[in-house]
Amino acid sequence: MSLLQRSTLDPTRTPGPGGGAVPARRRRPDPWVLWLPALLVVLLASMSWTVTLGAADLSVREVWGVIGERLGLGGVLGDSGLTVLREGIVWELRLPRVLTAAAVGGGLALSGAVMQALTRNPLADPFLLGLSSGASTGAVLVLLLGLSVVLPVAAFAGALAALAATLLLARSLGEITPSRTVLAGLAVSSFAGAVTSMLVFWHADGDSFREVLNWMLGSLAGADWAAVAIAWGALLLVGLPVLLQGRVLDAFAFGDSAAAGLGVDVGRTRWLLLGGTALLTGAMVSVSGAIGFVGLVLPNAVRLVVGSRHRRLLPLSVLTGAIFMVWVDTVARTLFEPREVPVGIITVLVGAPVFVLVLLRHRGRA
Amino acid sequence: MSVLSVRGLSRVEGRAVLVHDACFEVPTGGVVALVGPNGAGKSSLLRLVAGTASSDRLPAGSPTDGGRDGVRPAVTLDGVELLGMRRRERARVVATVEQEARAEFHLTVRQVVALGRIPHESPWAVAGADDAGVVDAAMSRTGVTDLADRSLATLSGGEQQRVQLARALAQQPRLLLLDEPTNHLDVRAQLDTLGLLREVAATGITVVAALHDLNLAAAHCDHVVVLAGGRVRAVGAVDEVLVPKLIEETYGVVADVVAHPRTGRPLIAFSSANLD
Numbered sequence: 125m126s127l128l129q130r131s132t133l134d135p136t137r138t139p140g141p142g143g144g145a146v147p148a149r150r151r152r153p154d155p156w157v158l159w160l161p162a163l164l165v166v167l168l169a170s171m172s173w174t175v176t177l178g179a180a181d182l183s184v185r186e187v188w189g190v191i192g193e194r195l196g197l198g199g200v201l202g203d204s205g206l207t208v209l210r211e212g213i214v215w216e217l218r219l220p221r222v223l224t225a226a227a228v229g230g231g232l233a234l235s236g237a238v239m240q241a242l243t244r245n246p247l248a249d250p251f252l253l254g255l256s257s258g259a260s261t262g263a264v265l266v267l268l269l270g271l272s273v274v275l276p277v278a279a280f281a282g283a284l285a286a287l288a289a290t291l292l293l294a295r296s297l298g299e300i301t302p303s304r305t306v307l308a309g310l311a312v313s314s315f316a317g318a319v320t321s322m323l324v325f326w327h328a329d330g331d332s333f334r335e336v337l338n339w340m341l342g343s344l345a346g347a348d349w350a351a352v353a354i355a356w357g358a359l360l361l362v363g364l365p366v367l368l369q370g371r372v373l374d375a376f377a378f379g380d381s382a383a384a385g386l387g388v389d390v391g392r393t394r395w396l397l398l399g400g401t402a403l404l405t406g407a408m409v410s411v412s413g414a415i416g417f418v419g420l421v422l423p424n425a426v427r428l429v430v431g432s433r434h435r436r437l438l439p440l441s442v443l444t445g446a447i448f449m450v451w452v453d454t455v456a457r458t459l460f461e462p463r464e465v466p467v468g469i470i471t472v473l474v475g476a477p478v479f480v481l482v483l484l485r486h487r488g489r490a
Numbered sequence: 491m492s493v494l495s496v497r498g499l500s501r502v503e504g505r506a507v508l509v510h511d512a513c514f515e516v517p518t519g520g521v522v523a524l525v526g527p528n529g530a531g532k533s534s535l536l537r538l539v540a541g542t543a544s545s546d547r548l549p550a551g552s553p554t555d556g557g558r559d560g561v562r563p564a565v566t567l568d569g570v571e572l573l574g575m576r577r578r579e580r581a582r583v584v585a586t587v588e589q590e591a592r593a594e595f596h597l598t599v600r601q602v603v604a605l606g607r608i609p610h611e612s613p614w615a616v617a618g619a620d621d622a623g624v625v626d627a628a629m630s631r632t633g634v635t636d637l638a639d640r641s642l643a644t645l646s647g648g649e650q651q652r653v654q655l656a657r658a659l660a661q662q663p664r665l666l667l668l669d670e671p672t673n674h675l676d677v678r679a680q681l682d683t684l685g686l687l688r689e690v691a692a693t694g695i696t697v698v699a700a701l702h703d704l705n706l707a708a709a710h711c712d713h714v715v716v717l718a719g720g721r722v723r724a725v726g727a728v729d730e731v732l733v734p735k736l737i738e739e740t741y742g743v744v745a746d747v748v749a750h751p752r753t754g755r756p757l758i759a760f761s762s763a764n765l766d
């Protein structure tokens with residue numbers, strides 16, 4: 125009856141027969157290291173390609189030519205030889221839009237992955253838990269009432285309030301389970317949505333009505349360089365530190381008390397990281413409106429391929445989220461040219477079936 | 491100095507005192523059973539000892555045993571106080587196996603065991619070769635090496651228990667706490683688990699296990715801490731503590747203690763208090 129005797133208790137020595145094959149297996153290069161640069165290349169290629177797509181036909185060489193000229197690199201990246209109008213399309217319309225799409229997709233996917241780990245809920249997503257709706261409400265309040273608050277700050281405050289409401293509501297229902305959290309999120313996001321609609325009907329007319337609709341459905345149509353600055357600023361300032369917390373998120377695999385047993389300051393980590401996701405979501409919603417399900421779809425898909433270790437899951441979620449968003453937004457603006465579909469409609473069309481799939485995979489445990 | 495000493499630990503939730511000024515001392519390097527009826531505060535006490543829950547101040551005016559009011563909460567292992575340590579540092583000394591450990595996401599056995607290296611890893615660096623060696627050794631010690639690439643969710647209760655034990659051993663602790671490690675296990679798996687704990691203790695790690703089954707405690711443990719109503723009722727060697735009188739007082743059942751026909755260890759037969 126000795127499971128121990130065949131091995132040594134000195135951890136530095138090679139373990140018994142069962143461990144013989146182990147070092148060989150570890151020497152095999154870990155393929156995930158190659159995923160990162162590969163996906164980065166795919167992202168860059170996708171961005172340069174999608175900029176060329178649209179009513180005005182452009183080539184990749186022309187696009188890079190414009191970028192080179194604007195960055196003062198002369199003809200290093202190729203000569204665009206474009207008219208002022210076509211150059212304007214690249215620099216003022218399509219490039220900021222594609223860049224914003226990438227940051228928004230990456231940021232929302234990261235928020236989703238972090239929220240899923242911290243709430244131990246595969247269904248957690250900034251949209252489903254009401255953060256996006258809360259952020260929209262905050263943003264629309266500022267837009268329509270002309271409050272003198274910066275838009276992203278209002279969106280952040282809205283996201284944070286919605287997150288707090290959802291978690292408090294879920295907790296007051298008893299033990300926090302995935303389905304309770306989603307139900308609480310549904311209540312909060314419906315309420316925030318209704319408040320937003322109310323504000324719109326009271327204050328909006330004509331053009332601004334349409335603009336507010338874009339906000340609620342999620343659209344990147346208005347993306348300019350200011351949007352690029354907000355989205356990328358948030359992704360780098362908030363997203364990057366969050367990316368480094370992968371191992372800490374791993375510690376939450378078996379719950380709060382297990383994480384505490386592994387030396388994690390659970391309370392502090394939870395609030396810092398959830399605050400970070402609220403900030404990230406708020407910034408993204410302030411430039412794109414409430415785009416749904418990106419935070420649900422991408423992390424769950426990536427998890428199927430590389431597993432649940434967050435040092436891999438987080439960076440790969442960011443990259444795939446960015447690539448996904450760049451393409452979905454391109455579809456949104458080109459599919460029914462010259463009319464444009466709010467991109468949020470397409471992400472929900474893709475996301476809702478994935479939500480059902482995740483639900484089915486975890487049935488009985490929600 | 492080779493003792494595990496627990497002093498002044500209390501846990502209050504709302505108006506209920508779950509653990510009342512727990513104080514005890516046991517020799518280190520053995521298997522200690524923490525026994526007591528349901529709701530005695532065993533899980534709470536383990537969390538207090540692990541430092542994952544903080545000791546509360548008792549409500550004003552509540553009587554403390556022997557006038558130890560105001561004893562500073564302390565858990566001292568071989569002369570080193572643990573509660574004052576930083577969390578990560580403490581997680582390298584104390585490891586806990588909880589009662590029900592369930593993950594929502596797919597994890598392989600190796601990945602679960604590797605979680606035990608978190609307190610040893612620098613937050614920025616990638617896990618080193620040392621860590622892989624410790625993980626392999628921990629899996630081998632608990633006999634889960636062959637399951638290394640299996641998904642945790644596909645394993646039986648006993649196998650999952652051994653994986654959690656391997657994870658705890660990968661923390662390279664000197665104090666191992668287990669909350670009902672034999673819960674929901676069949677007899678064979680229960681005996682295997684206790685056998686493993688004995689072997690762990692033989693390497694110098696102090697093992698404290700909350701146990702439901704007094705006979706398991708009597709057969710496999712060196713010392714017993716009896717908890718009832720949040721208070722420590724008795725502490726000592728198995729045959730001194732698990733006597734009929736104490737069992738009757740603590741559990742409200744009639745107990746007869748005989749010698750096990752094979753091992754000679756105490757064997758307890760229970761009967762209802764109103765039988766005669």
